[in-house]
Amino acid sequence: ETGVTQTPRHLVMGMTNKKSLKCEQHLGHNAMYWYKQSAKKPLELMFVYNFKEQTENNSVPSRFSPECPNSSHLFLHLHTLQPEDSALYLCASSQGNQPQHFGDGTRLSIL
Amino acid sequence: EDKVVQSPLSLVVHEGDTVTLNCSYEVTNFRSLLWYKQEKKAPTFLFMLTSSGIEKKSGRLSSILDKKELSSILNITATQTGDSAIYLCAVVNNAGNMLTFGGGTRLMVKP
Numbered sequence: 455e456t457g458v459t460q461t462p463r464h465l466v467m468g469m470t471n472k473k474s475l476k477c478e479q480h481l482g483h484n485a486m487y488w489y490k491q492s493a494k495k496p497l498e499l500m501f502v503y504n505f506k507e508q509t510e511n512n513s514v515p516s517r518f519s520p521e522c523p524n525s526s527h528l529f530l531h532l533h534t535l536q537p538e539d540s541a542l543y544l545c546a547s548s549q550g551n552q553p554q555h556f557g558d559g560t561r562l563s564i565l
Numbered sequence: 566e567d568k569v570v571q572s573p574l575s576l577v578v579h580e581g582d583t584v585t586l587n588c589s590y591e592v593t594n595f596r597s598l599l600w601y602k603q604e605k606k607a608p609t610f611l612f613m614l615t616s617s618g619i620e621k622k623s624g625r626l627s628s629i630l631d632k633k634e635l636s637s638i639l640n641i642t643a644t645q646t647g648d649s650a651i652y653l654c655a656v657v658n659n660a661g662n663m664l665t666f667g668g669g670t671r672l673m674v675k676p
Contacts (some may be wrong), residue, residue, distance in 0.1 A: 456607050456609070458607070463567070469662040475588075485662060489661075494668075495651065496666040496667055496668045496669070497608075497655075497664075497669070498666075499663055499664065499665075502662075502663060504662075510663060544607070544608070548662055550662075551596070551597070551657075551662065553599055553610045553613050554610075554662075554664060555610065556607040556608045556609075557607055558606035558607045559606065559607065
């Protein structure tokens with residue numbers, strides 16, 4: 455148990471579907487992150503939120519839309535995804551300069 | 566653009582062997598380097614290094630940073646099958662708390 459919970463664990467969706475990934479952290483951290491992990495590529499940072507405010511959008515296509523209603527919850531809304539978006543999506547949280555703690559991820563498959 | 570390169574890409578050893586994993590980086594305004602272990606799920610934090618030449622140790626694992634050579638090594642002694650995982654190296658710059666990851670080293674320890 456890492457203190458960062460992601461749901462669902464697995465998701466299969468068609469290119470025209472709309473779905474959301476959820477992340478919740480129970481560590482009292484003030485920053486949350488979304489990463490994408492594709493096969494044979496390094497972990498890629500997508501979005502950063504500090505105190506609920508988005509501070510980084512790493513050139514992510516608009517078909518990915520993050521939402522951070524409070525410091526403990528982070529969502530990633532998905533719409534009209536492409537097959538190359540199939541990947542493991544990892545959420546992380548941190549406090550100050552301390553190391554980031556990761557959730558187990560959502561394995562996303564786009565048909 | 567920050568860059569992290571890990572070597573080797575993959576490694577197969579037998580139980581009891583000692584392994585050394587390498588990480589080299591190019592980063593503007595370096596703040597820290599982190600090592601994570603990723604088995605099937607969440608990357609789990611191993612070490613955070615900020616100062617050159619100071620070894621950090623946890624059981625059979627140890628790591629050290631060389632700021633002059635812009636590199637770090639992760640050593641695992643007396644390897645066990647449970648050490649089989651992907652080992653990830655990441656750097657943080659002073660611009661924020663974003664991690665730039667290397668591609669990882671996949672370690673397999675055979676009985």
